[in-house]
Each structure stands twice: as structure tokens, then as C-alpha cells.
Amino acid sequence: MRLFQALIFTILITTSVLAQKGNNQKVTLSKTEFIEQLLSKMTLEEKIGQLNLPTSGDITTGQASSSDVAKNIKEGKVGGLFNIKTAEKIREVQKIAVEQSRLKIPLLFGMDVIHGYETTFPIPLGLSSTWNLSLIERSAQIAAKEASADGINWTFSPMVDISRDPRWGRVSEGSGEDAYLGSEIAKAMVRGYQGKDLSLNNTLLACVKHFALYGAPEGGRDYNTVDMSRIRMYNEYFPPYKAAVDAGVGSVMASFNEIDGIPATGNKWLMTDVLRKQWNFNGFVVTDYTGIQEMMEHGVGDFQTVSATALNAGIEMDMVSEGFLKTVKKSVEEGKVSMERVDQAVRLILSAKYDLGLFDDPYRYCDLKRNKTDIFTVAHRNEARKTAAESFVLLKNDKGLLPLKKSGTVAVIGPLGNNAVNMPGTWSVATKHEKAIPLEDGMKSVLGKSVNVLYAKGSNLVADAAYEERATMFGKTLYRDNRSKEELLNEALQVASKADVIVAALGESSEMSGESSSRTELGIPSVQKELLDALLKTGKPVVLVLFTGRPLVLVEESQKVAAILNVWFPGTEAGLAITDILFGDESPSGKLTATFPRSVGQIPIYYNAKNTGRPLGNTEGKFEKFKTNYIDERNEPLYPFGFGLSYTQFTYANLQLSADKMRSNGKITASVEITNTGNYDGKEVVQLYIRDVVGSVTRPIKELKGFQKIYLAKGQKQTVTFEITEEDLKFYNSELEFIAEPGTFHVFIGTNSDVTEYKPFELVK
Template identity: 75%
Template sequence: MKQFKFNVLFLSFFLFLFFACNVKEKSVNTKNPFKHKVDSLLSLMTIEEKLGQLNLPSSGDITTGSSKSSNVAKNIEEGKVGGLFNIKSAEKIREVQRIAVEKSRLKIPLIFAMDVIHGYQTTFPIPLGLSSSWDLDLIEKTARVAAQEASADGISWTFSPMVDISRDPRWGRVSEGSGEDAFLGSRIAEAMVRGYQGDDLSKNNTLLACVKHFALYGAPEAGRDYNTVDMSRVRMYNEYLPPYKAAVDAGVGTVMAAFNEIDGIPATGNKWLLTELLREKWGFNGFVVTDYTGIEEMIYHGVGNMQEVSAQALKAGSEMDMVSGGFLNTLKKSLDENKISMSEIDNAVAKILTAKYQLGLFEDPYRYCDLDRAKNEVYTTENRNFARKASAESMVLLKNDNNVLPLKKSGTIALIGPLANNAVNMAGTWSVATVQKNSIPLLEGLQKVAGKNVKILHAKGSNVEYDLDLEKRITMFGKTIPRDQRTDAQLLNEAVKIANKSDVIVAALGESAERSGESSSITNLQIPQVQKDLLTALLKTGKPVVLVLFTGRPLAIVEEDKNVPAILNAWFPGSEAGLAIADVLFGDVNPSGKLTATFPMNVGQVPIFYNHKNTGRPIGNKQGKFEKFKSNYLDVRNEPLYPFGYGLSYTNFTYNNLKLNSKDLSANSEIKVSVEVTNTGNFDGKEVVQMYIRDIVGSVTRPVKELKGFKKVFLAKGETKTVTFKISQEDLKFYNYDLEFVAEPGEFDVFIGTDSTTELKTTFTYLN
């Protein structure tokens, strides 16, 4: 009898291996070519092994919450782990994978994940900065480079792109997204998915992408991370959901559920969100992973105990449990009590196994563990040069009075500020694979780019904050800015003495890297006061001052805009930060970035965004002036400091001859709209030409204008180019009161210009 059981087990295992190694891998979101193999494997699995596939613990190297996983190796050996995250290096991952495929009963490989958000070791600007390039090809290539490097180091799954729309800069994670606009955010979501996944996931240089955080995570009340989100379905469908859907349509392999609730039900356990909308309406057929302890946190939302919330999450459509352990430890009990079904468990397990087949892990569990690739493909000179280019393309010139910039490559420059010579803050938040000390600070970059005829003087000038406790909170994860033990007055006096010896002052000020990012919400959007005091003292010297602003969010810099001649918003530029900033400061690169998030006058204007609705009492044409009984403030104008789409250049661009080839649009036709753009300045440069449309009358109220097209064009000085866009019925569609996606007949304004405030417009009629 024992021999018979052994033979049956041996035959079953042989059949599993046969099926596991003889199917060609396919890309994501197609009909599942692995169904037969997955079903065969499921038939061999115990309930414990099935639940193990739904379990995603952290390796413990990096944690973002309160829980830590333990006994990971033992659980892998027992088939109780489906994947791991926060472990890196091909060598380490090979060793862990060996436990799974040599010591576990069914030898199912693990999937290894990491938050590869804006590059791997070669680090690009934070996503908000990258979006400011408005260059989809460049953005896609940053994801491609990240996939190349991360996959060479053992990673096969990234928790990116983050596509949450946010109009509230108090929320720290605005730094991780692409700003406030659904149209631009959708195009960037598509580009990132293409960059990570390529056209064939079975290749060993691709990553399984994960769009997050589904859904609405970027709109928390009071801008406080993890807080409640509540909005109408019309706003949800028109303004917040499009980038997630764009990622799904682009074939994203996985989706991460958000921390927040939707209509009173946490996203992790929201069946309408994860099943009815995501799967049934949008056709998503990858798997859903929770965010870090997302299932456990449903308890604190107040919807049940661990067993109850785990069952709810599974039935809602969450397939993989990150860190909580709720699936692993409670679903068998729920199954025994008929609170869930085996088919629900099997459905979840099948999706995860399918992803592993798609990645080619059954064919070769070590396909991402080639040590030669890790040596030759990570942090290469080619990748670093591209990162330098991407960083420069992302910077936004906010002000440049009297052509202070570009700087001359002669004379004396005083570089002053707590961020002037700090490598570890250059990559910004969520740069977990970056070797922070290798990043190039601004001082080094200036020294390398300036040439022999420039003398550079340097002083710290101030600490990053007056408040030591606050400073500790905003310089976490090894991104310390060593606190100078001299008094504030001594630091300031040294800076002023150096400034007085210079021809021009470059002030490197703003946020430290972890002042924005996850769990980094703030109520004060100004530059820290100690740095404002430093800047005031520098301005009093009478020397021209250039503010290089480091930030992960829109800041309220009204005083700086009023008093500082030139302001370059560098964001957090990545591992090649200093070189890229120097390229722009000296004019080797003409800045061409445009804001993708509105900069407010003050925190009281928040949330603030360009594509708002009109009220019944709009302020009309008297912009900037107070009108009683209109929708405005008593103490500040309604307009922002810098609008969406805004960004200057060292040259000037003019727009003329806006034309339509027809004044009428039908359902089966398209209109071509063109404009002449001329470089009227003294430098060659790039301009982001932006097209906005306004639906003048709708069945529900419509925004004052919406971005519907953009092109980044290069013009030599004196050159004129005709830029053309096409408008079709699809560009006019929106979700109406009944959540039908429709284009309604009527008149439409079309605007083309340099930012969202452009008034250059013409009109056409849509005839249904």
C-alpha cells in the first residue's frame, strides 16, 4: 500500500513537472494559455499549500509598517509563501529560491518583488519630477532601464506605477505620482507599464508591473496619509479612475488595493471595486495584492476581526495578502465554517500561479539570478548618462528675472544651503535600491561642469530645520543631513561672508528627501523657516540669487517668488542630481519642464487644480480682484502661484494662427487643429505645446477646461513650427450622471498654449 501511494505521488509529481516546462510563455491580460497546467498543479496542492501561495511576507530587510515577518525560510520550505519582497541581489534571491524549488514539496517558485519606483540603483527623478518632463518616450525608457537593472539583480515584480491623482500637496505621496490631471496621468501610466513589462514577460529583463493604489488613495481628507476618502461616483469616474484603467488597458499584470475606504468599505475588501469594476467592467485578469498589512488594517477600520476581514478581502477580489498573514492563518477555518468556498481560494491561487508561468519561473526559477548580469547591467555608465538627461529634462524654471540664468562659466559662485553638499538626499523618497552615498550632490556637479574659470565657494548656511525633533522625522532611512553644532548665527554669518565674496549666489534649499513621501503629510507648505531666514540674509547682500529648490511636492513660495530673481525647481533629481542641475544652471541644457501639479499661494487654497468646475457665482474676468458675493477669498486671490502646465525657458515662444480644418465634428470624423509656435529668443529650446478643451454645456457640470493633448517640440532660435493635434469623438467623452461614457452634442472651446491659463482659443461644434 505504501509503495502504491509512493508511485501515485511520483507519477503526479512527474506530470506536474512535465506540464510546468512545456508551454511557451505569453504576455499579460490574454486568455490564459496556462489553464491546464494551473489546474493540474492545483489538483496536487493541499489547502495549506494553496493558502501559502496567497501569502506575501516581507524579507525583513526593509519595512514600511508595524509588522515584521518571521520564520520565512521555514514557511517557504513548507510551501506557505507565494512570494517575498524587500530582498535584493541576485545571489541572495537565488539562495532563497533554492529553498522553494528544492526543499518544498511541490517545488513552486517564488516571485520576488520590490518598490522599484523611479529607478533601481540608477535613480531617476521622483515620479512627480519625471512627469514634469511631459516626455512619454523618456518616461517609458526610465521604466525600461529600471526593469533591466532590477531584473538583473533578482527582482521580477515591481510595485509601480503609482498613478493616484492628487490635488492636495499636503499629502506626502504626491511625490510618487504624476500630478493632478487624469489625461496626462493616464498616458504616463501606459508608458510605465510598457517600460516595465515590455512585450514579453518571459524575457529575463522585464518586470511584472503593479498599478497602485486602487483606488482614490490620492484624495484623503485633510491631506493626511491613510485617511478617509469620500467622493461622488461622477468625480471618481471622470477625474480619479482613468489612470488605473489606462494601466489595465495597457496590460498591467497586477493591481495593488489602496489603504483607504470607498463608500464606507475599505478598498482591500470592496467587492464593487475589485470585482465588479476592475474585473467585470474593465476586464482585468491579473491578480490583486493588498498593500502592506492592508487586510489587518481593515480591523481598525471597524469591519471585523482578522478571520472576518480576511474572508471579506478574498471574496471581494484580493488574491495576495501582503504581510498581514490573514489568508494563511484564518482562511482554512473560514472554509471549514462554509464562510468561503474552495473555488474562491482556487481562483485566487490560479491567478498567482499564472503570473509565475508568465514570468517563466516554472521553466527556470533562477532566470532572474544571473550574477554576470548583475555585475554588468546595474548602475552602468550608459544608464547614469541617461539618468542625467532625464533629470535635466524634468526640472522646471519657475522664475528668471533679468536673465540671471544661465550662469556664466566664469567668476565666483557661492553655493550655500543645507542641501548643497548632501548626496544621500538627492534621490528623494522611495529610492530603496539606490546606493545613496554614490549620488552626486550639487557641489560636486557644479565643480565638474563649471570648468576652470569658475571659483566655487561653499557654506552650509543653516541646518535643515530649527526644530531638531522635526528634523529627525524628515531625514529618516539613512538620509540624514548631519546637524552642524555651531549656532544658527554662526552658520548664517559664515554664509553671508562667503556670499559677499561672490558674483552670484546659488541657494540650495527646500525639503529633505523624506519630508515628502509615504506618511509624510504636512500642514505648512512653505520652505522651513530656518532656510527662509538664510535666504533673506543672502538677498540682503545685494548679489543676484538663484534658488535651486529641492522638493517632492508643490510648495507655497510666495515670498521667494516675489524676492528671488531666479528659481529652478529641481525636485529630487536622482543619482546624477548634481550634474543635471549644473547642466541646467550653466545652460548646457535649456530647461523645458512644465508643472503637473499646481503650486498654491498658501495652504488655505488647497485642494487646488486647474480643471475645476465653475460655481453659480464665478469670479468672472476680474482675476485677482475681490468681488463680494462671488466664489472667492477675502485675503488672497483665487489663482495659484504657478498654474498647471507652467514652466519657463531661457528662450521665448510665441503662439499664432490657431486654426481648425473644420468647425464641425461628427461621430465618425475628426478635426485637425493647428498652431504656429515660434522660438523668438536667443537659445535653442524645447516647448511643451498643450491643448485643452472645454465642453460649454453638459448634462452634468463640466470643468472649465481639460487637457486633451500635448506635444514636446524642439525649436532652434528663430524657428517656427506648425504643431497639429487631432480631435475626435473620443476626446469629448465623459461619464454622465448615469455613469455612461458619452459625448454630448454642442459647442466646444479648444485652447492651445504654453500652460493651462492660455486664452488662445477657437470653437467647434460636435454634431452627434
Template identity: 70%
Template sequence: MKQLRYSLLILLVTVSSVYAQTKVSKEKFVNDLLAKMTLDEKLGQLNLPTSGDITTGQAGSSDIAKKIQQGQVGGLFNIKSVQKIKEVQKIAVEKSRLKIPLLFGMDVIHGYETTFPIPLGLSCSWNMNLIQRSAEIAAQEASADGINWTFSPMVDISRDPRWGRVAEGSGEDAFLGSKIAQAMVKGYQGTDLSKKNTILSCVKHFALYGAAESGRDYNTVDMSRIRMYNEYLPPYKAAIDAGAGTVMASFNEIDGIPATGNKWLLTDVLRKQWGFKGFVVTDYTGINEMIHHGVGDLQTASAMAMNAGVEMDMVGEGFLTTLKKSLDEGRVTLAQIDQAVGLILNAKYDLGLFDDPYRYCDDNRSKKEIFTSASRAEARKIAAESFVLLKNEQQLLPLKKQGTIALIGPLADAAENMAGTWSVATQQSKSVSVLAGLREVLGKQAQIIYAKGSNLDYDAAYEERATMFGKTLHRDARTSDQLMNEALEVARKADVVVAALGESAEMSGESSSRTNLEIPQAQKDLLKALLATGKPVVLVLFNGRPLVLADEVKSVPAILDVWFPGSEAGLAIADVLFGDVNPSGKLSATFPRNVGQIPIYYNHKNTGRPLGNSEGNFEKFRSNYLDQRNEPEFSFGFGLSYTQFGYKNLTVSTRQLKAGQTLTVSVEVTNTGNFDGQEVVQLYLRDVVGSVTRPMRELKGFQKISLSKGETRKVTFDLSVDDLKFYNSDLNFVAEPGAFEVYVGGSSSATLKEAFELLR
């Protein structure tokens, strides 16, 4: 016992003598530490490997442990649990020469073990308080399990749903995306990173990754700088302005230069124009992949990344193995290396790791703060608010809690798929399937009968690709006819059919690009057969992207888009299906009629030959298709409710706005239906005449309000001259005098219109 106390005393003395960060300023502490470091130790801080072969009880004997002990590692990612992380951190702070603690990162994208809807689904809530709260809960759980850094939020704007990673973002609009970016950063980081329930955020992917050509992942991006600044860069800047501590470089190239080696992007824009003070990390092997882009060998690519403004190298070890040689050859400078190391040490200081390297390794927190009933209740509420009601003929929904309900489809009893893509910490088996959720909510009030109906797809190999990472759908070995016949037998016994169909969790996400955006044919055939029974059918749609739903919109009476709702999926779906929650989600991305319309988005510009009032009819020598209408299936901002909302009396406080003044836009919104509900009141502007062509309309404000049935409320928006600004051809942020139109309503197709003029 004496020996144990003596060992603990020695450990405390060692830690306190090395990590007395609170007694000196951060600048002095970091500079003093830098002065003690060898070049090899500095390069080690720039190295971010994955956790590799580390297992509980064997951390000290792993290959990565040897590198940590030698000071060759600055952080690790994809390692989970307090016990494992404590073992690894102990190697860093007790066995390495300078005892510098490690960062521990993870892709905490939309929750930790308590999982929330995929980010695209979250964005459809249009509720910044709930979105921020989801990030707070994620930070609390992750930090309780040893994690202090998340590679989130992903703020890439995308107008191409063929790109699978649209699931990880917040849709097509820079204004909405910026608000969500800020909410997520604030949720993760709070107001004080040294608090134990906050974690370092990493805004990604910088930049323009969502505009990959043909929607194919990792592909080339090519656009004008005026488009970058007006339509794609704002959410990244919003995250930086909110205090994001780190930035991840993207895989794509920009102006012919890979983002990971693009000095204009990472230094001129990020640091000089936006004032970013944190550090930049590559994406997984981002430096190495520049070799395939054609920039040269690993040494050249590594030097290029360092000169561009990258501080930490994820997995590739280009910095670790080549920068010493590049320094000798004058390709990089010691000052650059010192600056990079200093920024990483600053982050560790801000997290309080030098004061207490084990601050995130509290066994009590890990037992009490992860996947709690309170957090799960919040996840259930947030999920229900993200659902978008796309169609509801003759008020088929909400369903009554009575009679016999047939639940049919390959996603009806698929707990492993409920969390969606990028849910690496989720315990899939604990997620609530639709079948389990309906049974729990209904109890004995109604009978639930179930049949799978079909596999995800006729092609078994395709299904295997679409159900990776343990998200199996347990492919049924029966024939398609056998599955179908069972489903039809079940449907005939029911009063109503709920069809749980769509994508599997890994049909969207990274490396999950698609050229066909329809529901897989096996499920389309099932749905057609169910409709042929004459029973009323509700389609509960699972998807990680906008889908092409032309057939379903024509034939199915009710469609509820639930995205991938998270760990409480089935309960949230039941809440909405049976009217305990009135759906209030609004689309953050446009749904095309077919893939030939892509890219399609609401804030497009006009042509010299617009179709005008002939929409829906072909007109030669106008900007339209021979075989399809111009307008989308569902527009940005669209979403139905079980009630209805009326808009009237749109007014502006002045017809002439001057610099320094505020213009107030007001509108009366009335709940004209039979249910209490929430509505997202949306304000759009059009700059009628500009020095450069301007979009037909742009989102500039929104408010989510609750109205009791029959209630009317006056909603107001205040607009300043700053709200009218854009980047002109010289990339100056300006508001130009002239005419403006303002539209307010429940979607981007709002028709209520007013006008005003900005004076010189």
C-alpha cells in the same frame, strides 16, 4: 568531482521534470498544478511576507525559510541581490513539496540603483519616451539583481499637496496621468514578460488614495462616483489597458467600505467593467488594518478581502491563518481560493519561473547591468528635462562658467537626499551632490565656494523625522548665527549665489503629510540674508510636492525647481544652471499661493457666481476670498525656458464635427528667443453645455517639440468624438452634442481660443 556532477545532474532532472511549462498550455499547466496542491499549500501561495531576517549565507536557517519549505509563502519582497534571492529560491524549488518558485518584489518606484527623478518630477518632463525609458532601465537593473516584480507605477491623482505621497504620483490631471501610467507599464513589462530584462508591474493604489481628506495619509476618501470615473479612475484603467499584471489595493475607504474589502471596486469595476486578468495584492497589512476601520476581527476582514477580489495578502498573514476556518464555516469557497491561487500561478508562468526559477539570478548580469555609466548618462539627461524654471528675472540664468560662485544651503552637499523618497535600492553615497556636480562640470573654469548656511530646520527633532532611512543631512552642531555668518562671508566673496534649499528627501513621501507647505523657517531666514547682500541669487529648489513660495516669488530673481533629481542630481543641475541644457519642464500640479486655497487644480468647475474678469480684486457676493486671489502661484502646465515661444494662427479644420469624423487643430509655434529649446504645446477643451456640469477646461493633447532659435513649426492635433466623451450621471461614457471651446498654449492658462460644434 564526480559527486558534484552527479548532484548537478539530479538537480537538472528534478527541475526539468517539474517545470516543463513550455510543453503544455498555461491553463493546463496551472490546473494540473492546482490539482496536486493541498489546501495549506494553496493558502501559502496567497501569502506575501517581507524578507525579514534573511541574510546571505543564513537563508536556510531563517524563520521565513521554514515557511517556504512548508509551502506557506507565495513570494517575498524587500530582499535584494542575486546571491540572497538565489539562496531563498533554492529552498522553494528544492525543499518544498511541489517546488513552486517564489515571486520577488520590491518598491522599484523611480529607478533601481540608477535612480531617476521622483515620479512627480518625472511627470514634469511631459516626455513619454523618456518616462518609459526610465522604467525600462529600472526593470533591467532590478531583474539583473533577482527582482521580478515592482510595486509601481503609483498613478493616484492628487490635488492636495499636503499629502506627502503626491511625490510618488504624476500630479493632478487624469489625461496626463493616464499617458504616464501606460508608459511606465510598458517600460517595466515590455512586450514579453518571459524576457529576463522585464518585470511584473503593479498599479497602485486602487483606488482614490490621493484624495485622502485634509491631505493626511491613510485617511478617509469620500467622493461621488461621477467624480471617480471622470477625474480619478482613468489612470488606473489606462494601466490595466496597457497590460499591468497586478494591482495593489489602497488603504482608504470608498463609499464607507475599505478598498481592500470593497467588492464593487475590486470585482465589479476592476474585473467585470475593465476586464483585468491579473491578481490583486493588498498593501502592507492592508487586511489587518480593516479591523481598525471597524469591519470585525482578522478572520472577518480576511474573508471580506477574499470575497471582494483580493488574491495575495501582504505581510498580515490573515489568509494563511484564517481562511481554512472561513472555508469550513462557509464564509469563503474553495472555488474562490482556487481562482486566487490560479492567478498567482499564471503570473509565475508568464515570468517563465516554472521553466527556470533562477532566470533572474545571473551573476554576470548583476555585475554588468546595474548602475552602468550608460544608464547614469540617461538618468542625467532625464533629470535635466524634469526641472521646471519658475522664475528668471532679467535672464539671470543661465549662469556663465566664470568668476566665483557661492553655493550655499543645507541641500548643497547632501548626496544622501538627491534620490528623494522611495529610493530603496539606491546607494545613497553614490549619488552626485550639487557641490560635486558643479565642481565636475565647471572644472577650472570658475571657482566654487561653499557654506552650509543653516540646518534643514531650527528644530532638531523635526529634522530627524524628515531625514529617515539613512538620508541624514549631517546636522551641524554650530549655532544658527555661526552658520549664517559663514554663509554671508562666502556670499560676499562671490559674483553670484546659488542657494540649494527646500525639503529634505523624506519631508515628502509616505507618512509625510504637512500642514505648512513653506520652506522651513531656518532656510527662509538664510535666503533673506543672502538676498540682503545685494548679490544675485538663484534658488535651486528641492521638493517632493508643490510648495507655497509667496515670499520667494516676490524676492528671488531666479527659481529652478529640481524636485529630487536622482543619482545624477548634481550633474543634471549643473547642466541646466550653466545652459548646457535649456530647461523644458512643465508643472503637472498646481502651486497654491497658500494652504487656504487647497485643494486647487486647473480643471475645476464654474460656480453660479464666478469672479469673471475681476480676478485679483475682491468682489462681494462672488466666489472669491477676502484675503487672497483665486488664481494659483503657478498654474498646471506652467514652466519657463531660457528662450521664449510665441503662439499664433490657431485654427480648427471644421466648425461642425460629426460622428466618425476627425477634427484637426493646428497652431504655429515660434521660438522667439536667443536659445534653442523645447516646448510642451498643450491643448485644452471646454464642453460649454452638458447634462452635468463640466470643467472649465481639460487637457486633451500635448506635444513636446524642439525648436531652434527663430524657428517656426506648425503643430497639429487630431480630435475624434471619443476625445469629447465623459461619464454622465448614469455613468455612461458619452459625447453630448453642442458647443466646444479649444485652447492651445504653453500652460493651462492658454488664451488662444477657437470653437466648434458637435452635431447629433
């Protein structure tokens, strides 16, 4: 009897804790006990409801309680919502869940917080080009602080997909082509979002995506088929996902593509064998938007079948499809899905809510004061400006044209020279785009009266109006000018005639890259190329400020233009940061994290390729029959991975290894002397590459294994050292064993991946 009374008392206490939300009453049970007691009270319908993630749909402030989504929340049929923001609105919706549903379980609130919130940082490809992990982590920390101040507690970021094909538009959302660098950035982003204590109200639950291989679609076409060997998966594409898992990421998003003929959303080998069993992931997995119902188009089965397949494969939360909500009860009754699997999925969702502290206080992210003090602050914007400046990659600077003098007249010419809404770039859903600072405004703000700044549009984005409409979606218009091409050009030339130097602001619009923005041609649009040629014919110095979300083909521009500064899409402080670099307040220090091809025909192109049995060798672009080369193009890229110039020069000398042999579990040190031999202070990204000369499976010609970003004043010298351990030499062999094999290794340290000088050592078992 006493045991029964104690059990009743415990249930009553738990019910009281769940009912009294908003009074900061602490949950006293252990996490496991709490979740198990809650789970025991849930009906099958309520359990399935926790696995349902609809978009916010028709909810607007003032009528949330009468919406269709609200009805489902009251009935316990919703586990979370996304695409809803502001603490006021989210508080109103959360109140429905914790006061009007039977079990009063709080909701998750998610959003695509990708590269900042209202304070927007450079697109992720640009962020990666800083090679500065502390800045990258800080960008995620600021994004978490701002988004959480607006009621959000879950972000669908970081995207860590490796991509070697810039035709794929979503290369802009990732960190480039390299697994090692991508892994380091993945860890930094997870740390930035989640912090050390996820229950603090200035953190976000992170979601690594898209698992897996989404960045390798055939033809570079978004959502397309992916087919690759498992040895390539493990060595070249899986590492950043695993790094995020090892860093403690709370959730994972499934990708749209298929793997081994099975869509990722229904791929049990991927979601259970790899993610759960091999990597010990203990968070939950969510589909991408309508991922479950899309399996029907793949040819996997009807709605009930694909929903059961996804749940059984290891998916816990269904984004938008409502396949779980509408079919899983029937599948359980028919024995196609077990109650054990449903309970396992629900536990993981409840666990995430517990870790976020939502059972203690479901309104902890709904502080109406924080969204007035923590969002789009001057301090955050200053950090975004600094980060943007560090992301820019100087591709060319003949005769020291840059930095420009802070005097005379500068003509800013081009369709991207004075357009605020395109500065933040793709996937900037929370940004107030009109508050972004375009180039012309940034120059005038920074330079004041010292420089006379003129502007002319010069051309439209592209000649085809329909194409421009596709490339300027989501309100990111470039305000197409209906004057003729000749009228726009003549106006630009008149403005240019008054200037001492021309800054040509050209390239892509922000929505020419990103999701569903694949391109077959990767040059600057032809109408802009014509504008650039006309500006060059004036004989005045021309600086190309290149806006892009992907590597572009720039062979002609690299031959004709004296200076090229690639600024990606820099974020809300774009114009200020670009001006800082152009006029020398900052020296460029960004380095490419994705190879720039000479031709689309070279794609896929990446630095850590393997030799063939007939390598071309060093023939300086000359064709050689019966070797691995093209008859109409050189083999090498236009700009290699890791490339980026500075206003100063850095000299590398005296590459040394501490030993010529290393035993298992031992280590050696590699060092190099770097001297700033130029006339400016600057930052340099020192890059360590290793080659495994002979392996049981063929190995890449070079792999990034370390990097350091250092600051050197002009004339300063520094010895940079790297520690190499056996872990750095490991790879997955044909049995998918992660091993290091004895033999010879070459160590390279240089300013980019084209470095050729090396020192050898032997790994001895």
C-alpha cells in the same frame, strides 16, 4: 485503461518538469492545462500559501535555509517575498522553494522599484514634469533591467493616484493632478517595466497602485478617509488605473483608504465589479502592507472576518498580515469562503509566475553575471542625467539671470547644496545614496577650473531638531550642525562675499515628502527663509535652486528672488544635471503637473475645476462680494498647471480648426504655429485643452486632451497639429455612461493651462 495510463503519464511528466528546475527544460503543456494540473495536486494549505506575501524578514545570505521564512517556504506557505535583493541571495531562497517544497512552485520576488533602481531617476512627480513619454518609459525600462539583474521580478509601481492636495506627502510618488496626463504616464510606465514579452529576464511584473482614490484623503493626511461621488471617481480619479489595466498591467495593489464606507481592501464593488467586470482586469490583486489586518482598526470585524472579506472582495495576495495563512482554512471549513474563490485566486498567482517564465526556469532572474554588468552603468547614469535636466521647471528668470556664465566665483549656500543622500528623493530603496552627486560636487565636476565653486551650509534644514529627525529618516541625514543659527549664517555670508553669484540650495529634505509625510504648512522652512533673506540683502544675484517633493507656497520667494529653478529630487545624477541647466548646457523645458498654490487655504486647487453659479470672472485679483472668492487671498494659483519657463521664448499664433463641425465617429484637426523668438534653442510642451460648454452634468472649465514636446532652434517655426476625435469628448454622465454629448466645444492650445484664446466647434450627432 489506456486513458488512465495516459493520465498517469501526463502527471508524471508534469511532476518531472516541476522538479527539474534550472536545466531550462520547457513546459510543454498549455498555460491553462499546466495551471489546472498543478492546482489539482495542491492541498488547501498549499493553495492558501500561494496567497501569502511576507517580507523577507530574517533571511540573510548564508543562513536562508534556517530562517523562519524558509521553514514556511519549505511547507508551501509562501507565494512570494519582498524586500530582498541580489541575485545570489534570491537564488538561494528560490532554491528552497523549487527543491525543498513538495510541489516545487517558484516564488515571486518583489520590491518598491519606484523611480529607478541603483541608477535613480527623478521622483515620479519630477518625471511627470518632463512631459516626455519616451523618457518616462525608458526610465522604467532601465529600472526593470537593473532590478531584474539583481534577482527581482516584480515591482510595486507605477503609482498613479491623482492628487490635488500637496499637503499629502505621497504627491511626490505620482504624476500630479490631471487624469489625462496621468493615464498617458501610467501606460508608459507599464510598457517600460513589462516590455513586450514578460518572460524575458530583463522585465518586471508591474503593479499599479493604489487602487483606488488614495490621493484624495481628507485634510491631506496620509491613510485618512476618502469620500467622493462616483461621477468624480470615474471622470477625475479612475482613468489612470484603467489606463494601466488597458496597457496590460499584471497586478494591482489595493489602497489603505475606504470608499463608500468600506476599506478598499475589502471593497467588492471596487475589486470585482469595477476592476474585473467593467475593466476586464485578468491579473492579480495584492494588498498594501498589512492592509488586511488594518481593516480591524477601520471597524470591519475580527481577523478572520476581515481576511474572508478581503478574499471574497477580490484580493488574491496578502502582504504581511498573514490573515489568509492563519484564517482562510477555517473560513473555508465554515463556508465563509468558497473553494472556488480560493482556486480562482491561486490560478491568478500561478498565471503570473507562468507569464514570468518561472516554471520554465525559476532562476532566470538570478544570473550572477548580469548584476555586474547591467546595474548603475555609465550609459544608464547618462540617461538619468538627461532625464533629470528635462524634469526641472524654471519658475522665474528675471532679466535673464540664467544661464550663468562659466567664469568667476559661485557660492553654493544651503543645507541641500552638498548632501548626496537626499538627492535621490523618497522611495529610492535600492539606491546607493552615497553615490549620488550633490550640487557642489556636480558643479566642480562639470565646470572644472573655469568657475571657482565655494560652499557653506548656511542653516540647518529646520530650527527644530526633533522635526529634522522626522524629516531625515532611513539614513537620509543632513548632518545637523550644532553651531548656533548666527554662526552658520555668518559663515555663509563670508563665503557669499567672495562670490559673483549665489546659488541658494534650499527646500525640503527628501523625506519631508513621501509616505506618512503630510504637512500642514507648505513653505520653505523658516530658518532657510531667514538665510535666503540674508543672502538677498548682500545685493548679489541670487538663484534659488529649490528641492521639493510637492508644490510649495512660494509667494515671498517669487517676489524677492530673481531666478527660481525647481529641481524636485533629481536622482543619482542630481548635481551634474542641475549644473547642465544652471550654466546653459541644457535649456529648461519642464512643466508643472501640479498647481502651486499661493496659500495652503486654497487647497485643494487644480486647473480643471468647475465654474460655480457665481464665478469671479477676470478681475485680476480684486475682491468682489457675492462671488466665489476669498477676502484675504486671490483666487488664482501662484503657478498654474502646465507652467514652466525656458531660456528662450516661444510665440503662439494662428490657432486653426480644420472644420467648425464634427460628426460622431469623425475627427477634426487643431493646429497652431509656434516660433522660437528667443536667443536659445529649446524645447516646448505644446498643450491642447478642450472645454465642453454645455453638458447634462456640469463640466470642467478646461481639460487637457493632448500634448506634444517639440524642439525648436532659435528662429525656427513649426506648425503643431492635434487630431480631435469623439473619444476625446467623452465623459461619464450621471448614469456612469461614457458618452460624448452634441454641442459646442472650445479648443485651446498654449504653453500652460492659463491659455485663454480658443476656437469653437460643434459636435453633431
